[in-house]
Amino acid sequence: MKSLTDYLWFNTSKEHDILNITGEAERLVKKSGVKEGFCLVSAMHITAGIWVNDEEPGLKQDLFEWLEKLAPKGNYRHHHTGESNGDAHLKRTLVHHQAILPITDGKLDLGPWEQVFYVEFDGRRKKRVVVKIIGE
Amino acid sequence: MKSLTDYLWFNTSKEHDILNITGEAERLVKKSGVKEGFCLVSAMHITAGIWVNDEEPGLKQDLFEWLEKLAPKGNYRHHHTGESNGDAHLKRTLVHHQAILPITDGKLDLGPWEQVFYVEFDGRRKKRVVVKIIGE
């Protein structure tokens, strides 16, 4: 069994942002030498998620507007700690914080429109995604 | 390490549909010869998801009615591209697009009521699910 672990760091200039990390994941798969296996991409900070969907600017804006309706900024009990990002924890929950990308014949085995995104809900600070590949 | 990759194709007659694919996954696990490992089931098209829940007709209808409330058909920015399925991208996000099924002693290690469903939100065209098994 082969494995590779790496970390992608992000420090977005905006509070909310979405970054296409498909190329980064592909680069690490190639580096790993794994031909058949799984590539886990998981946001390590609890106010960010991973989204596998379409690289289309309108849809990406739809995502944030829709999440704002379902998990709006507001008064959360979490804010008694001095934090103000309760909504970001819930937005991460809806998007989910990770995805497994299958690796087949040495490449990401994604659908024709599937792209992998890091979705930030509380940016302007350093945050990390773990990419872990196992296989053969 | 052993691995097996296969693709399930769907072309539902309805826009919204839900198909129990537990048997298909079990068949592929058997074919793989893997006794201990993981079976990834992942919808490759970005308007469909994978749901692990109960094979109960009422609940399956509840799922669609509830998703329609949380991610209704409507006017999305995505529709400026000529598409009309913005809601389907968001419904996929809520259901999540994939699940990992554990394999123990050569069988899917599911709970007593867990069944695996392909959930279609924009059907009437050919779509694919990747099933990828790794283990030993």
Next chain:
Amino acid sequence: MKSLTDYLWFNTSKEHDILNITGEAERLVKKSGVKEGFCLVSAMHITAGIWVNDEEPGLKQDLFEWLEKLAPKGNYRHHHTGESNGDAHLKRTLVHHQAILPITDGKLDLGPWEQVFYVEFDGRRKKRVVVKIIGE
């Protein structure tokens, strides 16, 4: 390849509950002897989920209050079967029923605040989580 499979049993005294199972997962990773791999934690009963987020009492209460808004108790078609837990099936869907925890250098490779929770939406009966570890 090494593997380990174990099951955690829960019987919460309350209908809704949230239990930090990070230590249990860590213990099993150590027991497995796996240095590089994946640890799947998956709720086997369809009215419970797995949540990876912050160990902060206010936020945990926020989670339940927010889920009650998005997937409220109510009249579901599922209740025609005699059940009354339709909302719990939908809450599990939002939280998602599983997470993959990366294992690096023999330890859970989680972010600084990431903790792993079993989230119960229909307790007061025996329920199970499967923990499955594969790697080397």
